[in-house]
Amino acid sequence: MLSHATARDWLIPYADGMLAADERRRIDGHITGCRACAAELREVRELNLLLVTLPPAPASSVAPFWLRLQAVLPQRRTLRIPTFIGYRRVGLAFAVASVAVLSAAASAFAAPSALPDNPLYSVKLFEEDVHLALTPVNDRLTVQLQLAGERLREAQAMAANHKPRLAESSLRAYTIIVDDAAVSLKSRATPQATKDALHSLRAKLGAVEHENATRDDDVAAVKQLVAAAVDELDRIEQQESATAPTLTVGEQAAPDPTPVVTPKPTPRATPTDDGDHHEHHG
Amino acid sequence: MARADDAPSIEGDAEERRLIDRSAAGDQEAFRQLVIRHHRLVINVAFRALGELSLAEDVAQEVFLKVYKALPGYRHEKPFKHWLHRVAANAVTDALRRRRPIVSLDAMEQPPASRESDPMDVATRHDLQKAVRQAIASLPSHYRDTIALQAFGELSYEEIAKTLDVPLGTVMSRLNGAKRLLRERLGDLVHGEEANTA
Numbered sequence: 001m002l003s004h005a006t007a008r009d010w011l012i013p014y015a016d017g018m019l020a021a022d023e024r025r026r027i028d029g030h031i032t033g034c035r036a037c038a039a040e041l042r043e044v045r046e047l048n049l050l051l052v053t054l055p056p057a058p059a060s061s062v063a064p065f066w067l068r069l070q071a072v073l074p075q076r077r078t079l080r081i082p083t084f085i086g087y088r089r090v091g092l093a094f095a096v097a098s099v100a101v102l103s104a105a106a107s108a109f110a111a112p113s114a115l116p117d118n119p120l121y122s123v124k125l126f127e128e129d130v131h132l133a134l135t136p137v138n139d140r141l142t143v144q145l146q147l148a149g150e151r152l153r154e155a156q157a158m159a160a161n162h163k164p165r166l167a168e169s170s171l172r173a174y175t176i177i178v179d180d181a182a183v184s185l186k187s188r189a190t191p192q193a194t195k196d197a198l199h200s201l202r203a204k205l206g207a208v209e210h211e212n213a214t215r216d217d218d219v220a221a222v223k224q225l226v227a228a229a230v231d232e233l234d235r236i237e238q239q240e241s242a243t244a245p246t247l248t249v250g251e252q253a254a255p256d257p258t259p260v261v262t263p264k265p266t267p268r269a270t271p272t273d274d275g276d277h278h279e280h281h282g
Numbered sequence: 283m284a285r286a287d288d289a290p291s292i293e294g295d296a297e298e299r300r301l302i303d304r305s306a307a308g309d310q311e312a313f314r315q316l317v318i319r320h321h322r323l324v325i326n327v328a329f330r331a332l333g334e335l336s337l338a339e340d341v342a343q344e345v346f347l348k349v350y351k352a353l354p355g356y357r358h359e360k361p362f363k364h365w366l367h368r369v370a371a372n373a374v375t376d377a378l379r380r381r382r383p384i385v386s387l388d389a390m391e392q393p394p395a396s397r398e399s400d401p402m403d404v405a406t407r408h409d410l411q412k413a414v415r416q417a418i419a420s421l422p423s424h425y426r427d428t429i430a431l432q433a434f435g436e437l438s439y440e441e442i443a444k445t446l447d448v449p450l451g452t453v454m455s456r457l458n459g460a461k462r463l464l465r466e467r468l469g470d471l472v473h474g475e476e477a478n479t480a
Contacts (some may be wrong), residue, residue, distance in 0.1 A: 009458065012461050013439075013457075013458070016439070016457070018439055044465070047461055047465055047468065050410060050411075050414050051429075051432070052433075053407075053411070054411055054414065054415075054433060054434065055329075055330070056326045056330065057325045057326050057328070057329030057330075057338055058335060060325060062317065062321045065317075065321060065325075065339060065342070066317055066318075068339075069343050069347065070314070073310060073313070073347065073350055074350070074351065075308070172303055172304075172307040172354075173307055175303055175304070175307070176304060176309060179300075224358065
């Protein structure tokens with residue numbers, strides 16, 4: 001037999017539908033003969049009604065909301081380089097000219113090998129950004145791969161120095177570079193060069209993981225980031241091999257003016273991410 | 283109260299993870315995508331708590347700003363949505379407490395639903411809602427945070443437990459305590475039915 005005190009304790013989960021069937025039956029049985037609990041249950045239900053009838057927000061647009069939010073977001077460094085057209089190119093040229101003296105002076109001190117715990121690291125990153133921005137489109141992939149390798153070198157060094165947060169930061173920056181370079185990698189005219197690049201990055205990721213694992217402070221977050229980065233390389237390689245043209249090195253110096261269409265299936269095991277993300281309005 | 287459409291797919295998880303990592307590294311375009319995904323959720327939580335769209339948008343901005351700043355420290359062990367709910371619940375309860383002493387007439391300015399023809403009903407309902415919000419704001423913090431997730435976030439007991447990282451029994455106990463206090467503080471507002479039926 002359910003005591004009055006226990007029944008009272010269970011009234012709120014009962015009203016919220018949180019009790020199992022047998023518990024509900026016991027409460028039902030108690031309420032039938034207990035006017036106080038029946039009255040209290042009515043109050044609980046009325047309170048619930050008040051709580052659940054708080055209305056949702058009227059429709060509001062996300063675009064102006066984002067603009068206001070963006071205006072107050074702190075700037076974090078990112079390697080995403082916008083497409084330079086028109087005034088952006090002029091602005092960049094002006095900016096480069098303005099800081100040229102400072103940059104040159106700082107470059108004298110900022111060794112290209114500066115690590116994330118070095119005070120001059122930000123100068124190094126700035127130089128890299130400028131370098132990448134000024135690199136012709138055709139050569140950009142080469143620079144991106146160099147920078148990706150450099151981030152991994154930093155991550156390995158930071159893991160070795162028991163600085164896992166800095167290692168994570170470098171790994172995240174690496175992820176962005178590879179993400180940006182993925183399309184170029186997949187469509188590269190020389191598949192072997194892509195394979196070599198991926199192999200090299202994989203080896204460096206392995207070195208980061210090894211360094212992380214041999215430290216006493218083997219950090220799960222670093223491990224996760226490395227695993228995700230390896231998965232991403234696998235994905236790039238799979239898609240690259242599925243779409244790569246079957247060229248033989250040295251066989252063809254120029255495109256055939258009258259290409260023969262070869263009926264060839266272009267298997268796509270998974271849909272590719274074209275950046276057009278669906279919107280979810282929770 | 284959990285909504286089935288909230289269940290993320292595996293692909294959705296992977297995409298969200300990518301957006302989170304990129305946002306953490308400073309990619310504002312990725313963060314914009316995250317905001318688009320969760321804007322409605324946060325606005326709804328804030329609006330249910332505050333009753334004014336402009337205030338709700340201010341608090342939602344505060345929530346996303348906190349999230350953006352904290353993202354570099356975010357670990358994927360906990361679903362992003364749970365974390366977001368927690369940040370949102372904290373922000374709205376803080377906002378509720380900040381404006382509690384102010385008797386605002388703005389809350390009465392919500393556009394009335396078209397199906398309601400009686401202005402007295404609308405006014406009474408808005409008074410009730412305002413009283414509920416103020417009563418929630420007056421609760422001790424552990425009760426307030428828990429009931430906020432249920433009333434403003436529309437989370438189930440299980441979701442609240444996951445969001446706050448506490449056992450289910452703790453959620454039950456806190457909601458019990460919170461609702462007992464709310465009934466006391468709302469007084470006649472939750473005794474009306476009894477009076478009517480007595």
